Every structure is written in C-alpha cells, then in structure tokens.
Amino acid sequence: MEHWIVAPVVIPAVIGALIVMTMRYDVISQRVAGLASSIALVAVTVALLVSAASGNVESYELGSWQAPFGIVLVLDRLSALMVTVTAVLGLAVLAYAVATGWDQRGRNFHALYQFQLMGLFGAMLTGDIFNLFVFFEILLIASYGLMTHGGGRMRLRGGVQYVMYNLAGSTLFLFALGTLYAVFGSLNMADLAERAQQLPEGDMALMRVTAALLLLVFVLKGALLPMHFWLPNTYALAPAPVSALFAVMTKVGAYSVIRVYTLIFPDTLPGIDGLIRDVLLPASLITVAVGIIGILGGRTLARVVSFSVIGSMGTLFLAVSTFSEAGVAAALYYLIHSTLAAAALFLIVDQLRARRGHSALRDQAPMPGAGLLAAMFFVAAIAMAGLPPLSGFVGKLLMLKAFLAEDWWVWGFAVVLGTSLIALVGFSRAGSTLFWKPEDASAPAPEPYEAEAGAASPWGRAVLGMVLALIVALTVLSGPVTRYTMATSAQLFAPQSYILAVLGTPEARAARLAADAEAMAGHAADHGDDTEHGDDAGHEAEDHGPDHDAETPATTQEGH
Amino acid sequence: MELLVALAIGILTATGVYLLLRLRTFPVVLGLSLLTYAVNVFIFASGRLMSGAQPVLGAAEAITDPLPQALVLTAIVISFGMTSLVVILALGSFLNAGTDRIDIQKPGEMPDAGR
Numbered sequence: 001m002e003h004w005i006v007a008p009v010v011i012p013a014v015i016g017a018l019i020v021m022t023m024r025y026d027v028i029s030q031r032v033a034g035l036a037s038s039i040a041l042v043a044v045t046v047a048l049l050v051s052a053a054s055g056n057v058e059s060y061e062l063g064s065w066q067a068p069f070g071i072v073l074v075l076d077r078l079s080a081l082m083v084t085v086t087a088v089l090g091l092a093v094l095a096y097a098v099a100t101g102w103d104q105r106g107r108n109f110h111a112l113y114q115f116q117l118m119g120l121f122g123a124m125l126t127g128d129i130f131n132l133f134v135f136f137e138i139l140l141i142a143s144y145g146l147m148t149h150g151g152g153r154m155r156l157r158g159g160v161q162y163v164m165y166n167l168a169g170s171t172l173f174l175f176a177l178g179t180l181y182a183v184f185g186s187l188n189m190a191d192l193a194e195r196a197q198q199l200p201e202g203d204m205a206l207m208r209v210t211a212a213l214l215l216l217v218f219v220l221k222g223a224l225l226p227m228h229f230w231l232p233n234t235y236a237l238a239p240a241p242v243s244a245l246f247a248v249m250t251k252v253g254a255y256s257v258i259r260v261y262t263l264i265f266p267d268t269l270p271g272i273d274g275l276i277r278d279v280l281l282p283a284s285l286i287t288v289a290v291g292i293i294g295i296l297g298g299r300t301l302a303r304v305v306s307f308s309v310i311g312s313m314g315t316l317f318l319a320v321s322t323f324s325e326a327g328v329a330a331a332l333y334y335l336i337h338s339t340l341a342a343a344a345l346f347l348i349v350d351q352l353r354a355r356r357g358h359s360a361l362r363d364q365a366p367m368p369g370a371g372l373l374a375a376m377f378f379v380a381a382i383a384m385a386g387l388p389p390l391s392g393f394v395g396k397l398l399m400l401k402a403f404l405a406e407d408w409w410v411w412g413f414a415v416v417l418g419t420s421l422i423a424l425v426g427f428s429r430a431g432s433t434l435f436w437k438p439e440d441a442s443a444p445a446p447e448p449y450e451a452e453a454g455a456a457s458p459w460g461r462a463v464l465g466m467v468l469a470l471i472v473a474l475t476v477l478s479g480p481v482t483r484y485t486m487a488t489s490a491q492l493f494a495p496q497s498y499i500l501a502v503l504g505t506p507e508a509r510a511a512r513l514a515a516d517a518e519a520m521a522g523h524a525a526d527h528g529d530d531t532e533h534g535d536d537a538g539h540e541a542e543d544h545g546p547d548h549d550a551e552t553p554a555t556t557q558e559g560h
Numbered sequence: 561m562e563l564l565v566a567l568a569i570g571i572l573t574a575t576g577v578y579l580l581l582r583l584r585t586f587p588v589v590l591g592l593s594l595l596t597y598a599v600n601v602f603i604f605a606s607g608r609l610m611s612g613a614q615p616v617l618g619a620a621e622a623i624t625d626p627l628p629q630a631l632v633l634t635a636i637v638i639s640f641g642m643t644s645l646v647v648i649l650a651l652g653s654f655l656n657a658g659t660d661r662i663d664i665q666k667p668g669e670m671p672d673a674g675r
Contacts, residue, residue, distance in 0.1 A: 087600055130631060138640050144645060148652075156653040162583060164662065165645050167592050168580060170642070172633055174599040180607035183626065233664060 003071045004051075005042045005060040005075045008083055011037055023110075031098050034110040038091040041117065045087040053484065054082035055491065059127065066512070069190040074127035076498055077488035078332070080125040082255050085336050086248050089343055090117050090469050096347055097241040097458035100354070105150035105239070107143070108182030111151070116142035116245065117435035123252050127502055129180065129186045129242040129264075132256065135172050135222070140166050143249060145541035146242045147234060158237035165230040168218045169352030176213035189501035192264045192493055204271035211550060215257065215279065222253025223278075223313050232294070235306040239245050240350030242307075247342035250309065251335055254316050258328060264491040267323045280321035280336050281408065285415050292419040295426030301359035303350060304430050307347040308384050311419060312338035318412065319399045326402035329489035333482055334395035337383070337474055341392060344380040344467045348373065351460065352434065361433045374435040376464060383429035383471050387418045391475040396420065398482065564607055572598035585650035589643065596639035599646045603632050 015037035018307035023029045051058070059075040061067060094113060096102075119139025124133050143153040144166075181187060183206045184195045199207060219229040231250070234242045257280075265272050289313025298304035316338060319331035352359045355367040379390070387393035396416055403412035474481060491497065503509060574593050577593025607628030615626035654660045 012564040130634075134634065134638075137642075141641070141645070144649070148649065150653075151656070153656045154664070155655050156649065160646070160650055160653045161662060161664065163642075163649055164580075164588055164592065166641055167646060168595070170638070171592070171595045171599050174596075177631070178599065178603040178628075181603070181631070187627075204659060 002058070004048060005058060005073050005125065006062070008041055008048070008087070008125065009073070009276070010504060011044070012118040012121070013051075017113045019111040019114065019409070020108065022377050026137065027104060027208070030110045031103065034094055034103075034301055036390060037114060038087070038094050038117070041087040042084075042091050043122075045084040045121075045553055047429075048075055049074070051078045052077050053156050053487075055487065055497075056303065057497050058105045059502045065263055067504070068188045070504055072127040072188065072190075073125045074190075074498065075125065076501075077491050078255070078259065079124045080294050081336075081484070081488060083121050085251075085339055085364060085421055085506075086117070086120050086124065088470070089248050089339060090245065092463055092470075093245045093343065093347075093501070096244070096350075096460055096463040099348065099457050099463055100459075102241050102350075106144065109130075109145055109149055112142045112145040113245075115486065116146060116322065120248065120252060120329060124255060127534060128187055129189055129192065129260075130177055133170075133177060136173065136252075137170060139249065140170070140254070143246065143313075145241075146245070147238045149239050149242060150559055155237045155239075160548055162234040167222075169217055169227075170438070172213060172220075172480055173217040176210055176217055180485060183210055185288075188502065189259070189263055190499040194503070196264055196269055196385060201271075204240055204557060207265075207271050210260075212279070214260060215276060216258070217319070218253045218256040219280075219283070220253070222317065223287075223310055224251050224253075224283050224317055225290055228287065228290070228313075231310055232303055232306040235309060235346070236300065236302040240302070240346045240353065243302075243349075244343035244346040247309065247346065251316075251339055252521050253337060253557065254313070254320065254331070257317070258320055258331070258492065259325070262328070263495045266493075266495075277321050277323055280317060284314045284317035284321055285411060285521060287311070287316060288419050289416050290314075292422045292426070295423055298359055298414050298426075300336075301430055301434065302346075302349045304361070304426065305342065305349055308345070308423060308427075309338075309342045311423060312342065312384065313397070315399070315416060315419075317368060318416070319402060321405055322402055324405060325486070325489045325493055326405065327399070328492060329482070329485040330395060330398035330402045331396055332485040332488055332514060333391075333478070336481070337395045337442075337486040339378060339381040339390040339472070340373045340467060340471050341473065344376075344464065344471065347460070347464045347467065348377050348380055351362045351376075351464065354460075359434075361475060370435055372461065374431065376461075376468060377435070379468050379471070381431060385423040385427055389475065391471055394478045394482075396474060410497065412531070423493060561609055565601060565609060569598050569602050569605070572601070576600065583662050585654065585662060588662060589646055590652060592646065593643055596635070598604070600632050600635055600639075603628050603635060625630075 015033055019030055019033055023033060052075050055077070055316055057074065059067065060073040062071045062073065065071070090113075097109065097113075103113075116139055119135050119137075123132055123136035123139060128136060144159065144163050147162055148156055169298050177187070180192070181204050184192050184223025185197070186192055187197060196207065216227065220230075223231040235246060238246065261267070261276050265276065267274055267277050288311055291307050291309070291314050292311060296302050312334075316331050316334055317336060319327050319349060324327070327506070353375055355370075355373075382393045383390040386396040399540055400413060403409040403416075406412065504512070567636070576591045576594035576598060579587045579594065582588055607625035610622060610624040613622040613624040614620050615624050615629055617623055650660070
C-alpha cells in the first residue's frame with residue numbers, strides 16, 4: 001500500500017489542474033473527468049480503509065525526507081475512516097451536482113471541487129502540523145470558490161463573511177503554530193507527541209497557550225460555540241450541493257481535535273491536566289442547545305438544516321470531550337452518520353427549491369411530486385433528530401452509554417435527550433408546514449434570502465435516494481462499523497504505534513543517527529570545515545543536544 | 561531588539577483586531593493584512609531572534625534556524641493570495657449588493673444602501 005497513501009492527494013490535484021487547463025469549455029469532458037476522479041478516489045480510499053483496518057499504521061515520507069524533518073503522510077484507522085467518508089460523500093454530491101445542472105451555473109465548478117477534495121484528503125492524512133495548515137488553506141480556497149459558485153447578491157455577501165471569518169481563523173492558526181514551534185522546535189506530530197511528554201516545567205505555560213489556540217482554530221472549523229457564527233449564513237446561502245459537501249468540512253475540525261488532543265496533547269499530559277475537556281465540555285453543551293433551538297427558530301428549511309448541523313457538531317464534540325475510548329468511538333460513529341444526514345437534508349432543500357423557488361416555511365400551494373420528497377424528508381429528519389430506527393439513534397445510544405462513566409452524565413443525558421425532542425418538534429413543524437398545510441394566500445411573501453435551485457431532475461432524486469440508502473446501510477451495518485470505530489478509538493489512545501510508525505523504533509533511530517554522524521564526518525572532511533557551532537544557534541539545539549545537530553546536515557546532504 | 565519586535569507585533573495585532581471589528585469591507589481587509597504582517601514577524605521570532613546570522617550550517621560561527629523562514633515564506637504566499645481574493649470578492653459583493661457592509665441585515669432595512 002506504500003505509495004497509495006499519497007494517491008488521494010495526487011489524483012484530485014492532477015485531475016483538477018487538467019480540468020482547468022485542457023477542458024475549460026467542454027462540459028462533457030469536465031463531467032467525465034470529475035466523476036472518474038471521484039470514483040477512483042472511492043476505490044483508493046476503500047482500499048486504504050481495508051489496509052488500515054488490520055491495525056497497521058503506515059507512514060509515507062514525501063520525497064524520502066526523514067521523518068521529523070520532512071513531511072509525512074500517515075494512514076491509521078482514523079484517517080482511513082475519514083478519507084473514505086469524504087470520498088463517498090464527494091462522489092454522491094458531485095453526481096447530484098451533475099444531474100441537476102448545478103455545475104453549469106458558473107465557471108470552474110469541477111476544478112474547484114477536485115481541489116476541495118484534495119485539501120480535505122490532505123488534511124486528514126498529513127502527519128505534520130504545518131502541513132495541516134497548508135491543506136486547511138487549500139480546502140478553504142477551493143471552498144471560497146464553491147461557496148460563491150453561481151454568484152448572486154446575497155450569496156456574494158455571505159461569501160465575504162465566510163472568507164473573512166476564515167482568514168481571521170487562518171491567522172490565528174499561524175499564531176498557534178508559531179507558539180508551538182517556539183515551545184517544541186518541531187512540527188511533526190509524532191515528534192511533538194514525544195517532546196510534549198518530556199517538556200520542562202518552565203515551558204508548560206506556553207504549551208497550554210498553544211493547546212488552547214489550536215483548539216480555538218479547530219472548533220472554528222467545527223462551528224462550536226462561540227465560533228459558530230459563520231455557519232448558518234454560509235450553509236443557507238451557498239449552493240445546496242456545496243452545503244452538502246461542506247457537511248464534511250466541519251468534520252475536519254472535529255477530526256483535528258480528535259487527532260491533536262489524543263496524540264500531542266492528551267488530557268492526562270502534565271501541564272494540560274484536563275484543560276481541553278474543561279473548555280470543550282461546556283462549550284459543546286451550549287452549542288447543542290443553541291443549534292437545536294435554532295431549528296425551532298429557522299424561517300426557511302435551509303436555515304433549519306444549517307442549525308441542525310450546528311446541533312449535531314455540538315453533540316459530536318460533547319462525545320469527544322469525554323476523551324474516553326467509548327466516547328470517541330461513539331463520536332466517530334456519529335460523525336459518519338451526521339455527515340450523511342446533513343448532506344441528505346441539504347439535497348432535499350435543493351429539490352424543494354427546484355419546485356417552489358424557495359424553501360421558506362409558510363403555507364403554500366401543493367407541489368408536484370411532493371409525496372416522494374416528503375417521504376425522503378421524513379427519513380432524513382428522523383435520522384438527524386436521532387430517532388429509532390436509524391443511525392442517529394444508534395450514535396446517540398452509544399454516546400449515552402459512554403457518558404455513564406463520567407461524573408457529569410446527568411448533564412449529558414439531559415442535553416442529548418432534551419435536544420433530540422426539540423429537534424423532533426422543529427423538524428415536524430418544518431415538514432408539516434412544507435408538505436401538509438393548505439395554501440394560505442394571506443401569508444406574507446417569502447424573504448428574498450434564498451439561493452436558486454438546481455433542476456428537479458429524477459437523477460438528482462436518485463442520488464438523494466442513494467444518500468438515504470447509505471444512512472440505512474450505516475444503521476444495518478452498525479455492528480461492524482462500531483467495531484471499527486472502537487478499534488480506531490483504542491488505537492488513538494495508544495499513540496505509541498503511531499509514533500513508532502512515523503519515527504521508527506529507538507534502535508532504528510540510533511542506527512540512523514550513527515550513519516548520519518558518519519556521513520557528516522565525511523562531509524566535514526571533504527570541505528575541511530569546522531562543523532562545530534554554538535548551542536545558542538537554534539532552539540532545537542537546546543532541546544536535542546548533539547544528536548540533533550548531527551542529524552540536520554546529514555538530511556540536507558540527501559537532497560543534493 | 562526583543563522589545564522592538566514585541567512592540568511591533570503587539571501594535572500590528574492590536575490595530576489589526578481593531579480594524580477587523582469594523583463593519584465595512586475595506587477596514588476589515590486592511591485589518592486582516594495587518595494581522596498577517598503581525599503573524600509573519602511572530603513566526604520569525606519563534607525561531608529565536610538573531611542578527612547577522614546565516615541560516616546555513618557550517619557557513620559561519622553563528623547560525624539561525626532556517627525553518628521559521630521557510631514557514632514565513634509559505635505564510636506570506638498564502639496570505640498574499642488570500643488578500644487579493646478577499647479584495648475581489650468584496651468588490652464583487654459591493655457592486656452586486658450596493659453596500660459594503662459586512663453584516664447581513666434583513667431585506668428592506670439597509671439604511672445605507674446605494675453607492
């Protein structure tokens with residue numbers, strides 16, 4: 001599997017560039033290339049998932065640069081799961097966009113879509129935290145283009161908000177990374193995990209600052225209160241298929257939280273001492289409440305669904321904030337489920353807009369083909385609210401079981417169960433207004449707040465049906481999926497295998513150091529140079545002493 | 561030098577945050593640019609401040625950490641591209657909507673519509 005790890009990043013990068021350069025004005029070949037790339041990505045990621053399911057952690061050194069210095073991509077169970085979910089959703093949403101003609105509303109949809117996928121896969125696979133920032137930027141740049149795809153007054157204004165919010169977030173990310181580098185002198189996540197364990201006490205305050213800053217950045221992506229303000233406008237104003245794809249973008253925030261706070265800053269780390277849990281727990285409790293109350297307050301279905309996404313992100317982070325094996329396993333199951341449910345709901349919003357011209361919740365004339373759409377809405381809403389028999393219920397059940405071990409379980413139970421009820425009320429209200437109530441001519445006109453829709457094509461409905469079928473499949477296969485997420489969680493809480501895969505065993509490292517020192521001695525003899533240099537030269541030198549000094553020039557040599 | 565750099569970062573950040581909190585696109589774009597300047601200097605400082613040192617090993621007695629310089633280069637490229645993108649987007653939004661306000665109000669109550 002060695003070189004296949006990089007394929008999910010390379011395939012969309014190449015295809016995206018090809019689409020821009022050679023297929024600019026040819027709709028058919030754009031569609032063929034985009035869909036072919038997405039199908040190939042599903043195949044590759046499923047193969048990666050099968051390979052990672054064995055429990056092996058595989059590390060891929062880009063350009064064969066040694067691990068703490070070069071950039072590595074790492075495939076473990078968590079990243080394999082995330083890339084597979086992304087690839088499957090990416091294919092479904094792209095098929096929907098093609099079927100409904102959304103891709104022809106503006107230029108360069110297919111290229112941007114491929115770059116978006118590239119950024120998502122890269123962020124999920126990388127083992128280097130600065131590289132994580134770079135892939136975040138790639139996925140954000142593509143998402144700016146997709147969010148404003150098709151243009152329009154309100155969408156552009158929403159786009160400006162979204163871009164500015166995220167630019168501020170990127171700046172914060174850079175501040176966090178600067179602090180991180182100042183404390184640790186490394187950016188490789190496995191290396192950081194090792195160094196965090198042996199950090200001198202004097203640096204712990206700075207480490208706490210780093211951990212908190214990074215958390216802010218990640219929850220901004222994950223739309224956790226109070227960083228959620230960008231989400232409702234963005235999701236309601238973006239083209240609906242794009243919002244459906246964005247359902248996985250918030251999950252990148254959740255992924256980063258899970259990765260960084262189990263690997264680098266686990267909750268038991270001296271100096272962290274439960275800091276992350278203390279922040280994440282109350283914030284996610286309030287987020288669930290705010291999101292679900294937003295469901296009741298939304299005046300268009302698009303906003304109702306946007307707030308339900310906030311609510312589900314809150315639920316997800318609530319399970320993550322247990323930082324227990326059972327909790328994170330439940331969170332991962334719920335992550336798959338909420339991605340699919342949110343995507344299905346946004347596609348339903350699009351189908352509704354195609355018939356009505358808007359998704360405002362007011363009484364109006366019956367529409368053609370409402371029966372099927374109503375049935376689909378019913379299924380998706382049940383899934384989102386977390387009612388039996390669908391996967392939302394399984395996810396929440398797993399969560400409640402995990403909460404029992406915590407001393408705040410009363411809060412967890414009250415919020416999760418209470419908000420499920422409120423979500424149910426909110427979705428019932430929306431559904432009955434949209435599909436059942438008779439026309440009321442005296443009602444005020446809907447707000448001109450809305451995005452235009454794709455065509456009401458039967459193929460679009462077929463894709464929508466497939467997304468719903470995926471939710472059903474997730475429910476039926478909840479046994480194997482839960483076993484996989486449990487194994488993932490166990491792997492996350494034993495990060496030694498990850499560190500070992502990236503950095504190698506201590507013996508291998510020692511052997512490599514010896515070889516490097518030899519090579520360097522040869523280098524010094526060649527140039528007749530005095531290789532000694534002051535220890536005040538760099539921070540890394542302070543931390544790692546002579547072995548580190550010996551290693552740096554040796555790696556530079558390799559590049560020549 | 562430490563004091564000077566710290567002051568520069570502090571002032572740039574404070575001004576940037578202040579401008580970011582304005583409601584019009586132009587000050588916000590300026591604020592974002594100032595913030596990116598601040599963060600670029602900050603990343604430099606994260607590799608420890610040295611003057612007159614080279615980032616090349618073996619070339620001189622005093623060497624400085626080359627990695628922050630590479631990081632700053634990446635950050636500059638990204639923030640430059642982002643700034644140009646947000647300017648274009650803000651312009652498009654202004655020409656389309658007729659207002660450069662960032663907050664989206666309810667339709668019908670835009671006190672300062674019109675250009």
